[in-house]
Amino acid sequence: MPAAAAPCLDDIRSTFGFFDAWQDKYAFLIDIGKSLAPLPEADRTEGNLVRGCQSQVWLVPHFDGDKVHLAIDSDAHIVRGLIAIVLAAYDDRPPRQILDFDIEGLFDELDLIGHLSPTRGNGLRAMVARIRNIAREHAAS
Amino acid sequence: MTKPSWRSDFPLLANRPDLVYLDNAATTQKPAAVLDALARYYRCTNANVHRGAHRLSDEATAAFEAARETLARRINARSSREVLWTRGTTEAINLVAAAHGPLAVGTGDRILITEMEHHSNIVPWQQLCQRTGAVLMAARVLPSGEIDHDDYAAKLEEEPRIVSISHVSNALGTVNDLASLIPSAKAVGATVVVDGAQAVAHFHVDVQALGCDFYAFSGHKMYGPTGIGVLYGREELLEEMPPWQSGGEMIERVRIEETTYASLPFKFEAGTPDISGAIAFAAAVDYLDRLDGDAIESHEASLLAYASASLNQVEGLRIVGTARAKGPVVSFLLDGSHPHDVGTLLDQQGVAVRTGHHCAMPLMDALGIAGTVRASFSLYNSRQDVDKLCRAVRTAASML
Ligand SMILES: Cc1ncc(COP(=O)(O)O)c(C=O)c1O
Numbered sequence: 001m002p003a004a005a006a007p008c009l010d011d012i013r014s015t016f017g018f019f020d021a022w023q024d025k026y027a028f029l030i031d032i033g034k035s036l037a038p039l040p041e042a043d044r045t046e047g048n049l050v051r052g053c054q055s056q057v058w059l060v061p062h063f064d065g066d067k068v069h070l071a072i073d074s075d076a077h078i079v080r081g082l083i084a085i086v087l088a089a090y091d092d093r094p095p096r097q098i099l100d101f102d103i104e105g106l107f108d109e110l111d112l113i114g115h116l117s118p119t120r121g122n123g124l125r126a127m128v129a130r131i132r133n134i135a136r137e138h139a140a141s
Numbered sequence: 142m143t144k145p146s147w148r149s150d151f152p153l154l155a156n157r158p159d160l161v162y163l164d165n166a167a168t169t170q171k172p173a174a175v176l177d178a179l180a181r182y183y184r185c186t187n188a189n190v191h192r193g194a195h196r197l198s199d200e201a202t203a204a205f206e207a208a209r210e211t212l213a214r215r216i217n218a219r220s221s222r223e224v225l226w227t228r229g230t231t232e233a234i235n236l237v238a239a240a241h242g243p244l245a246v247g248t249g250d251r252i253l254i255t256e257m258e259h260h261s262n263i264v265p266w267q268q269l270c271q272r273t274g275a276v277l278m279a280a281r282v283l284p285s286g287e288i289d290h291d292d293y294a295a296k297l298e299e300e301p302r303i304v305s306i307s308h309v310s311n312a313l314g315t316v317n318d319l320a321s322l323i324p325s326a327k328a329v330g331a332t333v334v335v336d337g338a339q340a341v342a343h344f345h346v347d348v349q350a351l352g353c354d355f356y357a358f359s360g361h362k363m364y365g366p367t368g369i370g371v372l373y374g375r376e377e378l379l380e381e382m383p384p385w386q387s388g389g390e391m392i393e394r395v396r397i398e399e400t401t402y403a404s405l406p407f408k409f410e411a412g413t414p415d416i417s418g419a420i421a422f423a424a425a426v427d428y429l430d431r432l433d434g435d436a437i438e439s440h441e442a443s444l445l446a447y448a449s450a451s452l453n454q455v456e457g458l459r460i461v462g463t464a465r466a467k468g469p470v471v472s473f474l475l476d477g478s479h480p481h482d483v484g485t486l487l488d489q490q491g492v493a494v495r496t497g498h499h500c501a502m503p504l505m506d507a508l509g510i511a512g513t514v515r516a517s518f519s520l521y522n523s524r525q526d527v528d529k530l531c532r533a534v535r536t537a538a539s540m541l
Binding site: 022030 | 485
């Protein structure tokens with residue numbers, strides 16, 4: 001399947017705004033999840049696993065000048081959809097911007113956490129915490 | 142055949158009329174009789190037990206010990222001294238591993254389990270091996286989800302000192318043929334431990350007929366409250382075991398130099414026990430005893446057959462675990478879909494199932510899968526629940 005362009009935050013915000021039914025939200029999540037570039041098998045290592053996620057989530061950061069580039073993948077489609085949203089907020093941004101971004105506000109606005117089981121929500125927060133740590137370390141280096 | 146009267150015994154189901162609860166292998170809902178017993182105990186009888194001094198305490202003690210009698214009768218123990226209260230199956234198995242384990246195994250001795258065990262019937266034995274130098278072996282599981290009896294027999298030739306097997310698999314529903322597995326383990330002189338967590342809610346268990354030495358189960362999986370369970374142990378074995386926790390309740394006479402222990406079963410019940418839990422657990426057993434056990438079994442068997450047939454109609458769905466003898470559990474996978482995705486989409490449709498490895502990672506490894514979606518049924522489930530499950534699964538499949 002040809003990978004569609006990764007959605008940007010504005011697209012995600014406006015698309016979510018149209019949805020009432022849970023099916024639409026999930027269909028969209030699954031859809032943007034499918035558009036996510038898969039992580040090479042070699043990067044799907046134990047060391048790259050994000051702890052605290054119910055499904056397996058691998059995260060590999062790269063640094064390009066002062067920008068943090070994130071490659072994240074999961075074995076579950078809905079989680080890949082959540083990753084696509086997290087990437088839209090964080091990917092290819094300087095650490096300062098990552099640390100300043102109000103991601104909880106975004107989740108509230110999209111009413112994401114409310115639609116997730118608590119364990120899923122915790123997994124999402126574990127992913128966010130890992131990314132913020134990476135940004136903090138990169139900013140300090 | 143549906144029994145609407147059974148369903149109406151469960152207040153939670155009435156409070157959540159839209160919920161399709163199919164996670165009964167994790168924990169069952171509680172009938173009003175159990176909730177009433179809990180409340181009645183605290184409203185009318187609450188006092189600490191075995192501490193004499195006053196009438197209320199005597200009443201609480203009598204109710205607590207009557208509960209033990211009820212449980213002993215339910216599993217046909219020879220005496221209520223063979224029924225120890227624990228927090229559940231996990232604690233019961235830990236008790237056996239801690240107090241009987243070191244008497245049974247030393248360096249190089251074998252402990253035999255199977256690949257289908259719940260983690261709580263694996264990790265306590267691993268820890269016992271670490272402490273004693275014993276070696277843990279696991280009998281293989283066939284692709285059908287049944288124990289490979291040839292491999293089991295071959296491993297028995299190494300004369301394990303302890304054999305610990307589940308009665309019913311929580312992940313797949315397989316009912317193990319204990320009538321053949323236990324005698325062959327006894328024939329090599331092993332102590333036989335049975336993890337009965339998934340059996341007790343579905344059929345009558347007779348520990349004497351089984352011939353096991355220990356049998357562990359949880360109240361909350363058989364309509365009782367959480368936090369209470371039972372370890373049945375043969376009296377001769379319990380007598381020779383040292384206490385595993387110590388403090389009040391389990392002593393006869395304490396001097397600073399030396400303590401003598403209380404007799405069975407109190408030797409293994411240090412501290413104030415879960416009095417209300419035990420009494421409410423017995424109320425769950427009384428509830429089950431009032432129903433017709435055969436009717437429950439045939440109702441659940443018919444749900445299992447109906448669910449298996451209906452799910453098999455869904456394109457791309459594969460049932461994992463096709464043993465001839467099964468409890469009311471259907472584990473399945475949708476082609477190309479992660480079990481968590483399926484579970485999330487079922488949850489959105491009001492169908493509660495469990496997804497993942499079901500605390501049986503070695504079993505998942507043996508089957509070459511990461512996990513499954515598991516629907517597990519109970520006496521209050523109906524064919525309509527199965528229909529809703531199948532509809533929700535089709536919707537999920539169309540979205541993924
Ligand atoms: C087969 C089996 N063994 C042991 C356990 C552990 O029971 P508990 O958590 O009540 O101690 C469970 C419960 O999930 C189980 O299904």
